[in-house]
Amino acid sequence: MQRPRFRVGRWCIAAAYALTAVLSHPGWAASLSAQDLQVLGNALAFVQPRPTGESLLAIVYDGRDSLSRQDAEAILTIIGKSLTASGAVFTPRLVDIDELAAATFSLVIVAMGANSEAVARAVSAHHALCVTADQAAVQQGVCTMAIRTTERVEITLNYRVAQAAGVGFGTAFRMMVREL
Numbered sequence: 001m002q003r004p005r006f007r008v009g010r011w012c013i014a015a016a017y018a019l020t021a022v023l024s025h026p027g028w029a030a031s032l033s034a035q036d037l038q039v040l041g042n043a044l045a046f047v048q049p050r051p052t053g054e055s056l057l058a059i060v061y062d063g064r065d066s067l068s069r070q071d072a073e074a075i076l077t078i079i080g081k082s083l084t085a086s087g088a089v090f091t092p093r094l095v096d097i098d099e100l101a102a103a104t105f106s107l108v109i110v111a112m113g114a115n116s117e118a119v120a121r122a123v124s125a126h127h128a129l130c131v132t133a134d135q136a137a138v139q140q141g142v143c144t145m146a147i148r149t150t151e152r153v154e155i156t157l158n159y160r161v162a163q164a165a166g167v168g169f170g171t172a173f174r175m176m177v178r179e180l
Contacts, residue, residue: 044129047169056103075111098118108130120142138158139180142161144165157179
């Protein structure tokens with residue numbers, strides 16, 4: 001009895017490589033890590049006036065950019081049902097950048113690729129704190145605060161943007177961050 005012979009063609013090898021790449025992909029890493037979001041929670045204790053009660057945390061993404069949406073979803077997954085800080089409870093919701101001006105929120109986290117003048121205008125109009133991983137957006141005055149905790153905790157604060165939004169910070173906090 002003859003055993004069947006299998007021919008391994010180029011397409012089989014290519015399919016095997018593709019399957020290996022898919023199975024070994026570590027998943028989408030959010031622009032803000034769980035540790036970054038923990039730092040944000042601690043920083044909210046220094047916000048003046050101190051946030052109280054329940055309010056909306058808008059996780060802003062650019063609906064025309066699938067990577068921006070993925071980043072926003074990854075941040076939402078890390079936060080879970082709420083972000084609690086100093087007695088305030090922030091309920092996260094994904095908000096397309098085109099809908100941000102009409103939304104009611106007190107805290108904004110901007111996903112990758114969504115920092116823009118529209119965010120800056122909405123944050124200022126709503127007197128909200130804007131947080132991102134994009135340091136350049138803070139330097140350009142689009143967002144209030146950038147957080148990065150790779151090797152050490154780095155917080156960059158654009159004081160002018162904070163003032164325009166009516167958001168203040170305690171002196172102790174301002175001494176610990178890099179202020180622009």
